[in-house]
Amino acid sequence: MGKESRVVRLNYEFGLHARPAAKIVEIVSCFKSEVCIEKGKQQARARSVIELLALAAQNGERLRIFAEGEDAESAVEAVASLFEHGFQEMFGRNL
Amino acid sequence: MEVRRGIGVSAGIVIAPARLLEKSKMAPMKRLIESGSVEGEIKRFRDAVTSAISELEALRAQASETMKPEYAAILDFHSAILKDPSFDKEVGQKIRFNKVSAEYAVSRVLRRYARSISSASDELFRQRSSDIFEIEQRLLRILSHEPLSEDEPIPDKVIFVGHDLAPAQVASLDKSKVVGFVTDYGGKTSHAAIVARAMGIPAVVGLGNITQDVSNGDMLIIDGSKGLVIIDPDERTLERYKLLKQSYEQFERQLLLLRNMPPETLDGFRVQLLANIEFQDELSIALKNGAEGIGLYRTEFLFLREGLSPDEEEQYYAYRNAAVLMGDQPVVIRTLDLGADKMPFDGSIGEDNPFLGCRSIRYTLSRPELFKTQLRAILRASPYGNVKIMLPMVTTVEEVQRAKAFVEDAMEELRERSLPFNPEIEIGVMIEVPSAALTADILATEAKFFSIGTNDLIQYTLAVDRGNQAVASLYQSAHPAVLRLLSHILEVGRKHSIPVAMCGEMGADVAYVPFLLGLGLETLSISPQHLLEIKKVIRSTTLREAGELAQRVLSCKEASEAENILREKVRSLVPQLVQSF
Numbered sequence: 001m002g003k004e005s006r007v008v009r010l011n012y013e014f015g016l017h018a019r020p021a022a023k024i025v026e027i028v029s030c031f032k033s034e035v036c037i038e039k040g041k042q043q044a045r046a047r048s049v050i051e052l053l054a055l056a057a058q059n060g061e062r063l064r065i066f067a068e069g070e071d072a073e074s075a076v077e078a079v080a081s082l083f084e085h086g087f088q089e090m091f092g093r094n095l
Numbered sequence: 096m097e098v099r100r101g102i103g104v105s106a107g108i109v110i111a112p113a114r115l116l117e118k119s120k121m122a123p124m125k126r127l128i129e130s131g132s133v134e135g136e137i138k139r140f141r142d143a144v145t146s147a148i149s150e151l152e153a154l155r156a157q158a159s160e161t162m163k164p165e166y167a168a169i170l171d172f173h174s175a176i177l178k179d180p181s182f183d184k185e186v187g188q189k190i191r192f193n194k195v196s197a198e199y200a201v202s203r204v205l206r207r208y209a210r211s212i213s214s215a216s217d218e219l220f221r222q223r224s225s226d227i228f229e230i231e232q233r234l235l236r237i238l239s240h241e242p243l244s245e246d247e248p249i250p251d252k253v254i255f256v257g258h259d260l261a262p263a264q265v266a267s268l269d270k271s272k273v274v275g276f277v278t279d280y281g282g283k284t285s286h287a288a289i290v291a292r293a294m295g296i297p298a299v300v301g302l303g304n305i306t307q308d309v310s311n312g313d314m315l316i317i318d319g320s321k322g323l324v325i326i327d328p329d330e331r332t333l334e335r336y337k338l339l340k341q342s343y344e345q346f347e348r349q350l351l352l353l354r355n356m357p358p359e360t361l362d363g364f365r366v367q368l369l370a371n372i373e374f375q376d377e378l379s380i381a382l383k384n385g386a387e388g389i390g391l392y393r394t395e396f397l398f399l400r401e402g403l404s405p406d407e408e409e410q411y412y413a414y415r416n417a418a419v420l421m422g423d424q425p426v427v428i429r430t431l432d433l434g435a436d437k438m439p440f441d442g443s444i445g446e447d448n449p450f451l452g453c454r455s456i457r458y459t460l461s462r463p464e465l466f467k468t469q470l471r472a473i474l475r476a477s478p479y480g481n482v483k484i485m486l487p488m489v490t491t492v493e494e495v496q497r498a499k500a501f502v503e504d505a506m507e508e509l510r511e512r513s514l515p516f517n518p519e520i521e522i523g524v525m526i527e528v529p530s531a532a533l534t535a536d537i538l539a540t541e542a543k544f545f546s547i548g549t550n551d552l553i554q555y556t557l558a559v560d561r562g563n564q565a566v567a568s569l570y571q572s573a574h575p576a577v578l579r580l581l582s583h584i585l586e587v588g589r590k591h592s593i594p595v596a597m598c599g600e601m602g603a604d605v606a607y608v609p610f611l612l613g614l615g616l617e618t619l620s621i622s623p624q625h626l627l628e629i630k631k632v633i634r635s636t637t638l639r640e641a642g643e644l645a646q647r648v649l650s651c652k653e654a655s656e657a658e659n660i661l662r663e664k665v666r667s668l669v670p671q672l673v674q675s676f
Contacts, residue, residue, distance in 0.1 A: 018172040018226070025175055049175040050182060054211045 002072040007064050008080045012087035016057035020087045021049045027078050033069025096329045101302035103322030104288035108340040109275040109297045113313045116257030126196040136190050140197040143237040144177050173230050198238050205231045254315045260287035275317040277324050282567050295624035299324050350627035354385040358630045364638040369620035378420050380623040388424035390620020391598040395433050410472035418480030425481045428473050431459050432487040455488030470505035477517035489524040489531050495541040527551035532580040539591040549599025553577050571654035585615045606661040608632045613645030635668045
C-alpha cells in the first residue's frame with residue numbers, strides 16, 4: 001500500500017467551490033486510493049463534494065493532498081495538476 | 096385576523112387571496128419513528144435520492160439541449176451532493192441512531208452543510224448554500240409524494256407574497272393576475288416597489304417574515320398608502336376596507352379627468368410630462384394617463400427573461416412597437432443598464448462590489464457584440480417614430496465618445512444590409528453619478544440631452560445602499576449635496592442649451608415636483624400611474640412660488656428641514672393628494 005502527499009497552491013481565481021469540487025470527486029473516482037485534502041487542520045475526503053466545499057479554499061491558498069492505496073502516487077499527481085492549473089484551464093473565467 | 100406593518104411603496108387598496116412565490120423554507124417537524132421502521136425509513140430516503148437524481152438528470156438533458164451551460168453546472172452540483180457518500184452515511188446514521196423520520200434527517204444534515212458553507216467569508220460560497228436549500232426542497236417534495244409542479248397555474252387575481260422580488264422573477268410573472276405585492280425585504284426603491292408602482296398595484300415591503308405567517312389562499316388586504324397588510328381580516332375590517340377602496344378609486348377617477356389637460360402651471364409654464372416604462376403593457380397605461388412620450392424605456396427585461404441575450408429581431412419588434420404607438424412623441428430608449436452580476440449565464444460574475452463594478456455603459460462597452468446588437472435594433476426602430484438613445488451610468492466623456500463610435504459601426508452594418516434608420520438619431524446621457532453631474536459641461540459637448548437618474552445619483556453621492564436596512568435612513572433625497580448637484584446640472588443645461596429631464600423616482604414624488612419646477616426642470620419622466628397626480632401638482636402651483644420654494648430649500652442645512660418644507664408646500668397646494676396618500 002503506497003502513501004503519497006504533496007503540498008499545492010490553489011490556482012483558481014474563484015476558489016474551490018461547486019464546479020471544481022465536483023470535478024475533484026469525478027477525477028478521484030477513477031482511482032482506488034483514498035484521497036484527502038487538508039487545509040490547515042481541516043480535512044476533507046476528496047470523494048465528498050460537501051467536505052471539499054466546507055474547506056472554503058480560496059485562490060492562492062496552500063493545501064495538502066494526501067493519498068493512501070495502490071495508485072496513491074498517480075492519484076496525488078492527478079489532483080495536484082487540477083489544483084495547479086487544471087481548474088483555470090477547464091473553467092477559465094466561467095463559474 | 097392579524098395586522099402587519101411594513102413600508103408602503105405603492106398606494107391603493109386591494110383585497111385578494113395570497114400566493115406564495117417560493118415554497119416555504121420551513122424545516123420539517125421532528126418526527127420520531129419506531130425501531131422496527133428504521134430500515135424502511137432509510138430505504139425511503141435512498142429511494143427519494145434516486146428519484147431526485149433522475150429528475151436532475153432529466154433536467155440536465157434539457158439544459159444541454161437548450162445550451163445553458165451554467166444551469167447545467169448547477170444541476171451537476173446538486174447531483175454531486177446527492178451522490179456524496181458522506182451525505183448518504185450521515186442521513187442513514189441520523190435515522191438509525193436518533194430514530195427520526197427521513198424528512199427530518201435530510202433537513203438536519205443538509206442545513207448543517209448549508210451553515211458550514213455559508214459561514215465562509217466568500218460571497219460565492221454563500222450563494223452555494225442556497226443550492227443546498229434547493230436540494231432539501233427537492234428531497235422533501237419527493238418524500239411527501241407531491242408531484243413536480245414548479246409552475247402551477249395561478250388562479251384568478253392573487254397577491255404575491257415573497258422574500259423579495261428579483262428582476263428575473265418579475266419578468267416571468269403573469270401580470271394580468273397579480274393585484275398586489277407583499278415582501279419580507281426591500282425598501283421604497285427596491286425592485287418590487289418600482290415594479291408595483293409601474294404596474295399600478297398596491298405593495299407593502301420590508302415586512303420581516305410575512306412569508307412565514309401567510310399560506311397560499313389566505314385572504315389578505317393590502318393598504319399600500321398606510322403600509323399595512325391584514326391577514327385573514329374579520330367581517331368588520333373587510334367591510335371598512337371595501338368602503339375605503341371605493342373612495343380611493345373615486346379619487347382616482349377624479350384624477351382621470353386631468354388626462355387631456357396640459358401639464359401647465361397656473362401662470363402658464365408648460366412642462367413636458369413623459370412616462371418611464373419597462374414592459375410592453377405599460378405603454379397602454381402611459382397613453383391612458385396622457386403621457387406625452389416615453390422619457391425612459393428600460394430594456395433590461397428583454398435581457399433577463401430567457402437567460403440568453405435577446406436577438407436583434409426580438410429587440411427591434413419591442414422598440415418599434417413603442418415608437419409606432421407614440422407617433423411623433425419621443426421614445427427615449429436606454430441601453431442595457433445591468434451589472435455583470437445580474438446577467439444570467441454571462442459567466443463573468445464574481446465582483447466584490449458590483450455597484451462600483453462593470454455595469455451599465457461599462458458592461459455594454461466591454462461586450463461589443465451585445466451592445467451593437469442592441470444599437471442596431473434601436474436604429475432599425477428609429478424610422479418608425481421619434482426614437483432617441485440614452486446611455487446609463489456615464490462617468491467620463493470618453494465613454495460617450497466610444498458609445499457613439501459603436502453607434503456609427505451599427506449604422507454602417509445596417510447600411511450594408513440596406514436597412515433604413517435615422518442617421519440623425521439623438522444620443523443623450525443619464526446623469527446619475529456625481530462625476531457626471533460635476534462635469535455636465537464637458538458631457539454637454541457630446542450629448543444631445545441629459546436625463547437625471549435620482550436613485551443612483553443619491554446612492555452614489557451619499558454612499559448609501561438603499562436596500563441595506565442598516566443605513567437606509569441615510570438615503571436622503573433632500574440631502575443638501577443632492578439638491579446642490581440637481582441645481583448645478585440644471586444650470587449647466589441652461590448655459591449649454593441642453594434639454595434636461597428627470598427620469599428618477601424623485602420626479603414622481605409629489606413633494607419634490609414644485610421644487611424641481613422652481614429649479615427650472617422642464618421635463619419629467621415618471622412611472623405611468625403617477626402621471627395624473629403629478630399633473631395635478633403642476634397645475635396647482637405657479638412657477639413664481641416654485642422658484643421661491645427652490646431657493647428656500649436650497650439654503651437648508653439638513654435633509655429633514657428641506658423635506659418638511661417640501662411636504663408642507665405640497666399640502667398647501669393639493670391637500671387631497673397628501674391626505675389620501
